[in-house]
Amino acid sequence: MGLKVRAGFAHGQNTQIEVDDFDLEGPREGEVLIELKAAGLCHTDMSFFDGSRDWSDYPIILGHEGAGIVRDVGRGVSSVRPGDHVIPVAIPECGECRPCRSSKSNLCDQYFIPTPRRPFSRAGRPVRAFCELGTFSNMIVVREMQVTKIRNDVPLDVICCIGCAGATGVGSALYTAKVEAGSSVVVFGLGGIGLNVVEGARIAGASTIIGIDTNPGKEAAARAVGVTHFINPVTLKGDIVGHIRELTDGGADYSFECVGHRDLVRQAVECTRIGWGTIVSIGILPGSQEMVLRPRSLQEGRHLTGSYLGNVKTRTQLPELVELYADGKLALDDLISHRIGLEDIAKGFSMLHDGVARRVVIEF
Numbered sequence: 001m002g003l004k005v006r007a008g009f010a011h012g013q014n015t016q017i018e019v020d021d022f023d024l025e026g027p028r029e030g031e032v033l034i035e036l037k038a039a040g041l042c043h044t045d046m047s048f049f050d051g052s053r054d055w056s057d058y059p060i061i062l063g064h065e066g067a068g069i070v071r072d073v074g075r076g077v078s079s080v081r082p083g084d085h086v087i088p089v090a091i092p093e094c095g096e097c098r099p100c101r102s103s104k105s106n107l108c109d110q111y112f113i114p115t116p117r118r119p120f121s122r123a124g125r126p127v128r129a130f131c132e133l134g135t136f137s138n139m140i141v142v143r144e145m146q147v148t149k150i151r152n153d154v155p156l157d158v159i160c161c162i163g164c165a166g167a168t169g170v171g172s173a174l175y176t177a178k179v180e181a182g183s184s185v186v187v188f189g190l191g192g193i194g195l196n197v198v199e200g201a202r203i204a205g206a207s208t209i210i211g212i213d214t215n216p217g218k219e220a221a222a223r224a225v226g227v228t229h230f231i232n233p234v235t236l237k238g239d240i241v242g243h244i245r246e247l248t249d250g251g252a253d254y255s256f257e258c259v260g261h262r263d264l265v266r267q268a269v270e271c272t273r274i275g276w277g278t279i280v281s282i283g284i285l286p287g288s289q290e291m292v293l294r295p296r297s298l299q300e301g302r303h304l305t306g307s308y309l310g311n312v313k314t315r316t317q318l319p320e321l322v323e324l325y326a327d328g329k330l331a332l333d334d335l336i337s338h339r340i341g342l343e344d345i346a347k348g349f350s351m352l353h354d355g356v357a358r359r360v361v362i363e364f
């Protein structure tokens with residue numbers, strides 16, 4: 001069975017994302033055909049055409065955040081069936097490898113093993129899909145181990161943001177840092193990820209949540225989801241680390257760096273409390289940058305850690321975050337600032353790039 005689909009793709013660095021028709025082969029053994037209802041735009045997709053990533057396998061169909069409905073399954077698929085609402089996920093959960101059997105990590109071994117399978121093609125030539133997903137296509141074929149079944153009563157055009165931004169942000173607060181009630185939290189960068197960290201910190205019961213962003217336009221949205229103090233480093237008089245230490249009675253319990261900049265990682269470390277401060281590095285530093293820390297900053301009892309998709313096990317734990325949304329505890333709706341059609345995808349990315357948008361969602 002072959003299908004005609006329409007998808008957003010990149011054809012090289014320093015170009016615009018484009019939309020075109022592709023062919024999609026039906027699901028083989030262990031695979032699932034999903035009709036996407038909505039997809040979220042993420043900065044990581046942008047790295048395939050804004051010149052910031054070393055990549056040569058073009059064209060590539062982009063998109064790794066989305067939600068949809070199962071339309072067909074291949075032989076041997078047992079966890080989902082046609083009609084199920086699902087979230088396709090970037091990190092598989094095979095359930096069998098060491099990380100999958102351990103509670104310590106969500107990084108399934110299968111994530112690092114390249115698969116030769118290319119369900120998309122154009123003019124008879126196989127086409128790569130980012131994370132083996134390609135959610136900027138109205139239909140995708142993915143491995144069952146990359147499909148998370150969710151309840152059927154949550155709106156797909158909202159929950160689509162949970163697969164990357166939601167999991168990364170909320171998961172970093174709840175599962176990576178394990179923020180405690182009454183604690184103080186600092187979030188550097190209030191984009192789609194940072195706002196979800198704020199959500200996670202608020203759900204965990206943090207009493208002080210300090211949001212930092214150079215864009216004053218981010219303040220209102222940040223306060224709406226739980227930020228108690230907003231700091232704009234551009235207009236702040238004096239040293240930001242000292243200011244945060246003062247606000248938190250000697251240093252924050254937790255800090256999250258969501259931008260990916262060496263200087264901010266250093267500030268994120270220094271603003272936490274001596275003895276037990278925990279720092280989560282989420283933003284990806286450009287390839288040319290290395291972290292530079294004051295030699296004693298970790299000896300002083302701080303914990304510096306990274307987080308990949310918020311330590312959320314994609315098939316077994318992501319539904320817990322969906323439950324938080326369904327219970328009204330997670331305000332994903334407020335994070336979505338713009339809704340567009342697939343044909344306007346380039347415009348959507350420019351809004352994301354300019355900081356005009358929080359999260360942009362494509363509705364199919």
Ligand SMILES: [Zn+2]
Nearest residue numbers: 042044164165
């Ligand atoms: Zn992403």
Ligand SMILES: [Zn+2]
Nearest residue numbers: 094097100108
């Ligand atoms: Zn696994």
